[in-house]
């Protein structure tokens with residue numbers, strides 16, 4: 001019965017939509033086939049108005065790497081996302097330039113965040129989560145004096161004038177029109193495809209490789225309260241992202257005046273000195289550490305959590321070892337914890353050609 005009814009409704013519709021004067025139907029972009037790795041959450045965050053498409057991701061990749069996008073070629077200045085977000089450093093700038101410098105010579109102030117598995121980030125972009133999604137971040141990068149220091153108009157004009165781009169916009173969005181909204185959408189699509197899931201730890205979880213005894217010891221320390229107690233904030237076996245994407249004060253300081261912490265975004269007093277517990281994936285490659293880059297090595301970070309916690313009324317209750325000043329790991333335990341953290345390194349992500357600069361795109365410096 002239902003089908004007959006549907007048929008009656010559909011036939012007139014088909015006839016109406018096939019009248020002669022209709023323009024050719026526009027070619028639709030191809031849906032991007034997203035592979036969710038085993039053990040990863042099936043729920044991903046893609047805005048309804050910006051689905052992943054093959055053409056959109058491709059365009060985003062070119063824009064991500066094209067130094068002309070800042071729209072300041074007339075001053076001999078070039079910068080793109082990839083100037084700071086370098087694939088070989090898990091999309092951070094890398095040592096020894098913790099806080100990068102934008103086109104106006106102004107420092108970003110903050111150390112960097114990697115671009116890993118952001119498709120699972122539920123709208124908490126940046127150290128303090130002040131940005132709602134990757135698309136919005138592109139607008140900020142354009143105008144921020146410590147990044148491109150440019151304007152939407154200059155960026156659009158620059159991309160519009162490069163002959164290769166309008167056809168790519170047509171393939172991705174249906175028409176040749178270049179807009180900041182489309183630029184932001186395409187780059188965000190590309191960034192959402194940057195998935196890292198091939199570390200030694202992942203292979204261990206998939207039963208493809210064993211961890212050494214030392215790495216396993218480190219894993220146990222990481223995942224137990226009486227051990228190093230890292231898992232509440234940084235995930236673990238039940239949370240393969242190795243971040244909760246939440247904000248905590250992890251006891252680095254005891255006073256918090258004028259910080260760009262989570263409190264500065266929400267006004268919630270309990271969030272003073274709180275920042276996002278970043279993913280520990282590829283942590284080996286993303287020094288220096290913490291939002292202000294105060295620690296240069298993983299050894300310094302491990303020593304901090306072991307002996308140097310500072311009490312304040314804002315320290316997160318999950319910092320269980322605060323009454324002892326830290327988890328007091330012994331030297332062999334620290335070595336094991338570090339060995340485990342290194343099992344989160346995914347070198348294939350650092351060289352994956354799908355994420356690299358397109359071979360035919362010239363470098364602008």
Ligand code: HEC
Nearest residue numbers: 080081084100101102108110111112113125126127141147
């Ligand atoms: C001048 C260097 C610089 C450039 C250029 C730059 N970024 Fe960043 N990016 C940073 C820094 C520094 C942070 C950490 C900012 C913070 O939270 O304070 C960051 C953070 C981010 C984050 C947050 C990641 C997370 O885990 O929350 C995203 C997303 C991002 N950038 C996207 C982009 C995109 C897209 C572009 C190009 C349009 C770009 N960035 C260009 C320096 C840069």
Ligand code: HEC
Nearest residue numbers: 228229230233248250275276277278289290291305316318
């Ligand atoms: C109460 C939550 C919490 C616990 C427990 C915790 N961390 Fe963190 N961690 C954070 C937060 C928040 C940050 C970012 C802080 C900042 O930048 O100010 C962070 C940052 C880090 C960083 C630097 C990340 C980067 O990209 O710069 C490393 C490495 C790290 N933690 C490792 C560990 C280890 C190892 C343990 C266990 C010994 C641990 N954490 C326990 C919340 C926590």
